[in-house]
Amino acid sequence: MDGLIKGLIDVALGGNNNHDQQDNDRDERSRSSWSEVVSGDQEKDSDHHPQKEEVETWQDNSNRHSPRPHKEQYRPQTQRQEYESETFNSPNRHNKEQYRPQQQEYESETFNTSNRPNKSDEGNNDGWQTVGKPSKQTHKVPKDNWNSYKRPADEQQYSNEVEVGSRVEPSEDELADLSRACEKLWDLDLNRLTPGKDYEIDCGEGKKVYQKDDMAQGSLFTWVSDDVFRKPTYARFLSLLDNYNPHQGSKEVVTSEEKQEQASFIEEISRTAPIKYLHKFLASKRITSGSSQDFKRLLTSLWFDLYSRCGTSGSSSAFEHVFVGEIKQTSEVSGFHNWLQFYLEETKGAVDYQGYIFPRRRGEVPDSETQLLTIQFEWNGVLKSVSSTLVGVSPEFEIALYTLCFFAGTEDNHIQIGPYPVNIKCYRFGDRIGSVFPIADS
Template identity: 30%
Template sequence: MAQVFKLVFVALLIAQSQASILRSIFADDSCQGRCNVTGTVPGAPCQCNTACVRYDDCCPDYYSLCLGQTGSCVGRCDQSGTVPGTCQCNKPCVDFGDCCPDYSDVCQPTDGVSDRELEDLGEELLGLDTESNAASYIQLDLQGKTSSGSSQDVAPLPLMTVASAAYTRPTIQKLLALHDIYDANVNIGEAYSAAEEAKINDFLDAIFATPIMQRAQDFLASKNLPNGRSNFYELWFGLFSRGNGALGSCGLEHVLMAELRGTDNVLGFHNWVFYALEEAASRVNYRGWMETVDLGSKGSIIEHNFVWQNTNKPVSSMFVGTSPELELALYTVCFYARSGAKCGVKLNGQVVKIQTYTSGSRGQFVGTAYPDLSG
């Protein structure tokens, strides 16, 4: 028995000696000279063999030194945890903004829709925004810049001066007819009457006849994502509860109009048409801007602070001058391609992030959608 213990002890000494030699030769936190070393180096903080990907203990330079990949997701898709010193290839990287450049193309996190495809589609849709675009009829007076979430001490002048011709644009006219359908209080249940359904269908007829919506629907269909008029109706006009049981909200009301929860919480309010009319009626008090994006002749995007019906909304954002179909097309595509995450679309040469969230037991409704200029 003593002889067996001696053999085991010697074997352990040899193993420890080999590990010590390896550690003394190679830097603990680098794969320099260690690529595909057989087995695990005991005590080393990271490894450099093919198994390290599975066990999530690769050294920071494993992919660049051992696999010849710099900033790539090849072989790393959905890798658990964060790999120090490099870009990431798991789903949280979308929220943290540290994905490798080829994450979408290689890992295909959302039905094969790449970041590049979304960016190109955004630019294409903006180019198609002609018939109902109203940017040429709007004059913005941005005035003072305010820090995020704070109000200026003195209320500035109105943000927008809008010529009446803006409201005669084809789909904007149809949108105006929807403004009197909803009660802003989300705690009050709603149901569509036959006359209201007729107004909704008129609006849908108008926007689905536009090149913008047709292109967006074709794109969704090509990616095997939900598309078509009936799906769009449920997505934007389906009524749901925001927490109290009453079916008092829908995506379109929230995004293209506005909602109130109680007396001190403004929800949604991401459309310039509704904003301009409320401001003209002295129900909105503009309090300053945080960020803007220039869309050239097509309009702009603004992140701003305002008071509506005596209730402050510290930070909000909206497209200005663009058509309803452009906004709904961008939001719908992003809802399905990057639901719950920031969705990058290129607009006038700049990548703008669109944020969407779902509502409903199946995530079948738009909870909210807006341009996120927070960076």
């Protein structure tokens, strides 16, 4: 009997031990699983899937490493053409105050940028939805003199005329060769910024036009010096950017103060070397007279006069389309080729930079020193699959370059500016600029 009782006790004790061990195993597995979730170990095998073999005309950049990691995130979008076809017939849009970006199939992220020096920018973002990456620190763009640009003409104060002497006189070779003239403009851009000294960019990783993965962990611009925004032509240019409704087909209302801003900008840039050279060039070609007032009226009309786009009169201008950008009802960004506008929209959280587009030339990968970039981004939740921009150039240089190509060039203008072979694509809209932008030449 004692043996039987002892046996029953052993069995009972053994069963309890096994039961406790099973509980411990379950607890251990639970802790292990939670540890893997926290550390991300469970996703090690799904972090990156190699893309298909690249088309031969594009560079295979799989071995290039960025100082920051990228995330793979699918962006469901329809494939778009490599470069914008710049059509001008979209239906009318709601006004800016009513606009809220269309909900995408993926959740919008918050904006990520860092600047030095930096402060938290809690200013008004004009009612636009933040679509960028998680915010670290934001930069408040200095607007010290912007209000003064709206004052009457007799209250305006301008920079002194640039003294460049005969350098602004175009040579016979330059008058006969558009590329030589554009190279001269590059040399005369005394206000062009220096990468690493005046600003810093991080290009992130590269991609093909049709790839929708976000290849940039952060913003394109990591820092821009406050001194940049106090340069007279830069400050006056920036003050113009908020004068427009970005929806194609919405009628623009230009106030008297905004007209004064336009006139002040033209007056300011007319004191710089690139615009002085442009005037001499166009006068030599008899496109304008030698009168500075006639020339300023020509520039004002070319860039700021409103015309019909998308069937609505007074809904667009060359300045708005090329520098500010417009959003089509087909959920496409049109225009928007200016780096200052890009930076300003990044600071607001309205732009989400998604990586550079692989250059056609093998071995030419953009870096922090590059001043001609082909990129992909979203603006207020709307994709721009491919866009080229000149980074760090002055507003007067771009106005001079694009005006020169419009009057003296054709639709395709294959030129050399500094170290960059580029095609300045120029679409005409009657006697107006429909669109103009740079494309890196192969």
